[in-house]
Amino acid sequence: MNSVASHEGGLDDAAPGGQERDGETLAQKVFLQLRADILAGRIAPGKSLTIRGLAEGLGVSAMPVREALRRLISERALELQDNRRVRIPPMSIERFEELLHARVTLETEAAERALPYIDKERLAQLKQIDRAVEEASGRKDLDRWMELNFRFHSCIYEARPHSALVPLIESLWLQIAPFMRRALMEIEGHYVEDRHVEALAAIEARNRMGLRIAIEADIRDGISHIGNQLIESDTRKSLVANNLARRRITQAS
Amino acid sequence: MNSVASHEGGLDDAAPGGQERDGETLAQKVFLQLRADILAGRIAPGKSLTIRGLAEGLGVSAMPVREALRRLISERALELQDNRRVRIPPMSIERFEELLHARVTLETEAAERALPYIDKERLAQLKQIDRAVEEASGRKDLDRWMELNFRFHSCIYEARPHSALVPLIESLWLQIAPFMRRALMEIEGHYVEDRHVEALAAIEARNRMGLRIAIEADIRDGISHIGNQLIESDTRKSLVANNLARRRITQAS
DNA sequence: GTGCTCATATTGTGATCACATATTTGCGCG
DNA sequence: CGCGCAAATATGTGATCACAATATGAGCAC
Numbered sequence: 001m002n003s004v005a006s007h008e009g010g011l012d013d014a015a016p017g018g019q020e021r022d023g024e025t026l027a028q029k030v031f032l033q034l035r036a037d038i039l040a041g042r043i044a045p046g047k048s049l050t051i052r053g054l055a056e057g058l059g060v061s062a063m064p065v066r067e068a069l070r071r072l073i074s075e076r077a078l079e080l081q082d083n084r085r086v087r088i089p090p091m092s093i094e095r096f097e098e099l100l101h102a103r104v105t106l107e108t109e110a111a112e113r114a115l116p117y118i119d120k121e122r123l124a125q126l127k128q129i130d131r132a133v134e135e136a137s138g139r140k141d142l143d144r145w146m147e148l149n150f151r152f153h154s155c156i157y158e159a160r161p162h163s164a165l166v167p168l169i170e171s172l173w174l175q176i177a178p179f180m181r182r183a184l185m186e187i188e189g190h191y192v193e194d195r196h197v198e199a200l201a202a203i204e205a206r207n208r209m210g211l212r213i214a215i216e217a218d219i220r221d222g223i224s225h226i227g228n229q230l231i232e233s234d235t236r237k238s239l240v241a242n243n244l245a246r247r248r249i250t251q252a253s
Numbered sequence: 254m255n256s257v258a259s260h261e262g263g264l265d266d267a268a269p270g271g272q273e274r275d276g277e278t279l280a281q282k283v284f285l286q287l288r289a290d291i292l293a294g295r296i297a298p299g300k301s302l303t304i305r306g307l308a309e310g311l312g313v314s315a316m317p318v319r320e321a322l323r324r325l326i327s328e329r330a331l332e333l334q335d336n337r338r339v340r341i342p343p344m345s346i347e348r349f350e351e352l353l354h355a356r357v358t359l360e361t362e363a364a365e366r367a368l369p370y371i372d373k374e375r376l377a378q379l380k381q382i383d384r385a386v387e388e389a390s391g392r393k394d395l396d397r398w399m400e401l402n403f404r405f406h407s408c409i410y411e412a413r414p415h416s417a418l419v420p421l422i423e424s425l426w427l428q429i430a431p432f433m434r435r436a437l438m439e440i441e442g443h444y445v446e447d448r449h450v451e452a453l454a455a456i457e458a459r460n461r462m463g464l465r466i467a468i469e470a471d472i473r474d475g476i477s478h479i480g481n482q483l484i485e486s487d488t489r490k491s492l493v494a495n496n497l498a499r500r501r502i503t504q505a506s
Numbered sequence: 507g508t509g510c511t512c513a514t515a516t517t518g519t520g521a522t523c524a525c526a527t528a529t530t531t532g533c534g535c536g
Numbered sequence: 537c538g539c540g541c542a543a544a545t546a547t548g549t550g551a552t553c554a555c556a557a558t559a560t561g562a563g564c565a566c
Contacts, residue, residue: 025519050547061521066548067323074324076420083528084548094415101366102417109358162347164355164428167329168421175417278549303517314551319518336558337518 026060031068033058038077038088038174039150040143041181045088049078077174091179099176103219106169107153108212111199114160115211118203122159126203129155130196146181152196153215156203193221279313284321286311291330291341291427292403293396294434298341302331330427344432352429356472359422360406361465364452367413368464371456379408379456383449395437399430405449406468409456446474 034054037043055065069086072078079089089095118126129152136144150173157166195218202210287307290296308318322339325331332342342348371379382405389397403426410419448471455463 027519052547062548063520063522067320067519070320070323071327074327085528086548092415095417098415098417102421105358105362105418106421113354162345162351164348164351164425165358168355168359168424171421172417280549305517315518316550316552320549338558339518 025064027064027067030054030058030060030064031071034068034072035077035174038072039177039181040146041178041185043088043178045090045178045182048081048085048087050085072174075171075174077171088178089175096176096179099172100219103169103172103176104216106165106172107157107219108215110157110160110163110165110169111211111215112208113165114157114163115203115206115208117159117161118156119159122155123200123203126152126155126200130194130200133196134194142181142184146177146184150177156199156215193217195221278317280317280320283307283311283313283317284324287321287325288330288427291325292430293399294431294438296341296431298343298431298435301334301338301340303338325427328424328427330424341431342428349429349432352425353472356422356425356429357469359418359425360410360472361468363410363413363416363418363422364464364468365461366418367410367416368456368459368461370412370414371409372412375408375412376453376456379405379453382408383447383453386449387447395434399434399437403430409452409468446470448474 043049049069051062051065051069054069055062058065069078073080073086076089078086080086129148133145133148133152136148153169154166157163157169195214198214199211199218202208202214296302302322304315304318304322307322308315311318322331326333326339329342331339333339382401386398386401386405389401406422407419410416410422448467451467452464452471455461455467
């Protein structure tokens with residue numbers, strides 16, 4: 001029941017023909033839905049997504065799903081295998097560390113460049129988001145925690161107008177999020193030191209280097225050191241799953 | 254005649270039904286074709302691209318063009334306007350400087366991290382590409398020059414396996430290339446100091462900071478100082494074009 | 507002439523169909 | 537019972553059609 005788009009109702013309305021104009025295009029809705037599923041880690045890595053399957057689950061035709069999948073593929077959130085099938089890219093230690101380093105490089109720079117544009121209003125907004133993060137952390141609500149954590153970071157970087165780094169950072173989050181979610185899920189305590197307060201203090205003090213350090217610490221802490229073991233855990237589980245599947249087939253025959 | 258896909262033949266073969274399997278999908282071909290057109294600056298900024306128009310020009314149906322456009326949009330090479338129409342995003346001074354800074358941030362880091370992986374063979378390949386760059390520069394072949402310059406940079410960054418920065422850098426090139434091409438076209442001398450030799454020297458000396466400096470200089474030199482005037486030039490031309498169009502319409506009526 | 511309104515054309519979006527490939531299932535032979 | 541091989545199903549890709557919205561251009565009022 002962890003499957004995506006398992007609900008029948010699908011995306012609200014479904015006029016039989018023509019176009020949707022209430023908000024945006026259907027393809028956009030499907031894209032956002034799948035994107036949220038990925039960011040929240042609701043799609044198991046290795047699970048292959050089929051166009052028709054998702055379309056039926058969401059109550060739409062294949063066309064919007066195709067466009068959404070294509071878009072997610074080009075943002076590297078999904079991977080197009082040789083079979084032409086789509087899946088969440090499997091994580092490897094090398095890829096994980098590359099993504100982490102890329103996040104540090106881009107986000108520290110984006111934060112420093114955004115700092116002069118963070119006004120009182122945005123600072124208040126940041127504090128509000130941080131309170132919500134704390135609250136979600138207390139409730140151990142991982143979905144909400146990840147969403148709010150992303151919002152907190154975005155809210156900093158987006159302060160600078162015309163930023164070219166923000167879309168790139170989003171792509172990195174999409175790539176690393178499914179894995180992070182699983183990582184945090186496995187870690188019992190899920191104890192992540194709150195580096196947000198350091199970041200907020202640096203912002204108030206207009207301390208550029210302090211902000212960089214806080215952001216880097218926030219990215220690295222609690223994640224990097226659990227990377228290896230979890231990837232190994234994932235690999236082991238994959239093998240087990242394969243064996244189970246194979247056995248099941250064998251038994252059925 | 255600068256229009257894209259103006260040739261009738263289109264993309265080689267066109268079996269009436271079913272799939273293409275010689276190399277890749279038709280959508281992929283269309284994507285690569287449009288991507289090359291954008292990188293080479295063959296599409297004028299502000300020109301709105303229509304699905305049916307491109308499809309007819311390339312000799313394919315609308316479907317592959319739709320997917321290619323979607324992909325280019327999500328890589329920020331194209332922009333989806335409110336009208337649902339697609340165009341090359343107009344350049345502004347702010348956006349240009351943001352893109353330039355992002356390129357410096359990502360490419361210096363990518364270069365330094367790739368440095369340990371550049372072996373003798375790759376170094377030889379780099380020198381070969383640089384010679385070709387020089388040759389294209391001598392022939393004032395802008396298309397070839399831009400393509401080879403991109404190849405030179407990519408060849409450095411791709412030395413490191415699993416790099417997460419490379420796709421992001423490609424996105425930045427796609428965004429800045431149409432404008433760069435026009436910039437180089439307008440500058441009479443097109444005299445760009447060859448920073449490639451500095452980069453090559455730094456690579457041979459395994460000088461990380463030297464490589465960073467060479468890459469940053471290569472990105473900034475000859476481009477940044479012409480940014481402002483060219484953007485103004487573009488804006489002016491746009492206004493003139495609009496006035497002309499308006500006048501033409503007025504005359505016709 | 508200028509501005510507005512309405513008819514026509516163009517275009518994007520979504521659905522459906524056709525076909526080739528990939529995958530799974532079923533069957534027969536060892 | 538295990539192992540190929542063929543039929544059957546599932547799936548991705550591309551083409552075409554229908555429809556709504558926008559853009560375009562003609563016609564009319566002032």
